[in-house]
Each structure stands twice: as structure tokens, then as C-alpha cells.
Amino acid sequence: MLVGYARISTDDQDLSLQRDALTAAGCEQIFEDRMGGATADRPGLHRMFQYVRAGDTIVVWRLDRLSRSLKDLIDVVTQLEHISVGLQSLQESLDTTSSSGKLIFHIFGALAEFERTLIRERTQAGLQAARARGRTGGHPKALTMEQQALAVRLYAEKQHTVAHICRLLGISKPTLYKYLAAYTASQSASQAERTAHE
Known part of the structure; x- marks a missing residue:
């Protein structure tokens, strides 16, 4: 089953273009959001993930409708792979259900792992540099x-800033x-305790 997802950033924009393209592509159900892609809580996207089943394919007009960042897109595509749901993007001619398109899932997975490795390496390098300067984290x-x-x-003496x-005590403000x-x-x-006993 083909399931469409359409999103616009503001109420000033119109969903008609995406809706028409998704309908023409054969989508039987279309979920919509009217908010920025950077917004984590997208009700339409959440409902769509609850609706789709293994073997279904999510269709978007363009990949940036599904996500505004590469990291988020990698997360979404990885999540789709885990639940055996395909992804088609009409503008980018991307179809992960085709034999060649399956490679896309592996590429995205490799990118996600690459990013996690980079983060781990940067964290370790930062900790080692801090230890070299005498800080233990x-x-x-x-x-x-x-x-x-x-x-x-x-502080009470008002002789020091x-x-x-x-700086003297090695603490922050x-x-x-x-x-x-x-x-x-x-x-x-x-003072309150002393007053109470008087």
C-alpha cells in the first residue's frame, strides 16, 4: 500500500501541489502537517508511523518534506527499514523498494554509524585533551x-570582585x-528559630 506524507512550513503555503502529486502517484492514504520540518513533534508524521505496516511504502513529494536535516532523515529512513516500510521521493526519483534502491537503506545506515563513530571519537579526544590539562571531567x-x-x-567584605x-576558589559565578x-x-x-524560642 502507498501512503503519502505532505508537509508545509506555514499556513500561507498550500498543500494542494503535494497532495495532487501524491494522489497521482497512487497513494491511498495521505497524512499532512502544517509546521516546520525542524519541529520534532509532528502529529501527521506520528499518525502515519502508527498507520503503516510492513510492506507499505511511504511516498513524499520531496525528501525535505520528510525532514529538514540529514541527521533526522537518516533516523527516519533507519526507522523505516526496521519496520520493513519502503520510501519513495517523487522529485528525487528515490525508491527504496526497487532492487537498486535497497542500497539507499544501507548507505543511510552507514552514514548513521559514521556519525556515531565521529561523535564518540570527538568526545574521547575532548576528554583526553582535558585530562592533559589536568581536568578529569x-x-x-x-x-x-x-x-x-x-x-x-x-563577598560580604566587598573588597574583591x-x-x-x-578565580581564587576555582568556581563559577x-x-x-x-x-x-x-x-x-x-x-x-x-534567625526564625531564635525568634521562635524568645
Whole structure:
């Protein structure tokens, strides 16, 4: 069974061109979306994936109607292969159900694996470079209670800039403000407790 998918980016555009082309191609059911291809949640696309069965073929007017990025397209094509659903693109004359078209699935699969390998290699290279500079990765170590008290005291004295305090203690500005907020909250709690006992 041929199942069509049409998408336009805005309400100003018209689906008629794609709809007519998909109908002429023999699609018995057509699913539609009116939103950008970069949007992850496309109701029409989701309903189509629930509708198709093994042996069906999804037909699109052009590949960019199915996806706006190569990565997303690779993911979609890989997903189609897993559920034994073919893909035809009318403008690109792509048909993964033909004997030569089956090669497309393997090419997309190889591209996906290539991308995963690149990401792993870049991550490892980044970690090795960080270790060489003395960083071990992960979240920075938390300050001891004494260091936190020092941070609060330095800030309260107003003799140093926030940037200078952060450099001295090896922490970021958000981390310093987190310690200051925690100190203020504990002081308020202590004051409230003292007031309650008076």
C-alpha cells in the first residue's frame, strides 16, 4: 500500500501541489502537517508511523518534506527499514523498494554509524585533551564548608570582585551565587528559630 506524507512550513503555503502529486502517484492514504520540518513533534508524521505496516511504502513529494536535516532523515529512513516500510521521493526519483534502491537503506545506515563513530571519537579526544590539562571531567568538586564560609566572607567584605573570588576558589559565578543563597537561607532559618524560642 502507498501512503503519502505532505508537509508545509506555514499556513500561507498550500498543500494542494503535494497532495495532487501524491494522489497521482497512487497513494491511498495521505497524512499532512502544517509546521516546520525542524519541529520534532509532528502529529501527521506520528499518525502515519502508527498507520503503516510492513510492506507499505511511504511516498513524499520531496525528501525535505520528510525532514529538514540529514541527521533526522537518516533516523527516519533507519526507522523505516526496521519496520520493513519502503520510501519513495517523487522529485528525487528515490525508491527504496526497487532492487537498486535497497542500497539507499544501507548507505543511510552507514552514514548513521559514521556519525556515531565521529561523535564518540570527538568526545574521547575532548576528554583526553582535558585530562592533559589536568581536568578529569564531570562536575567541579564542591567546596568544603570552610571554603564556602570563606567565599561568603570575601563577598560580604566587598573588597574583591565576584570574578576575583571565583578565580581564587576555582568556581563559577553561578556556583558562588548558589553558596551565597544557601548561606542567606540558613541565616534566615536560624534567625526564625531564635525568634521562635524568645
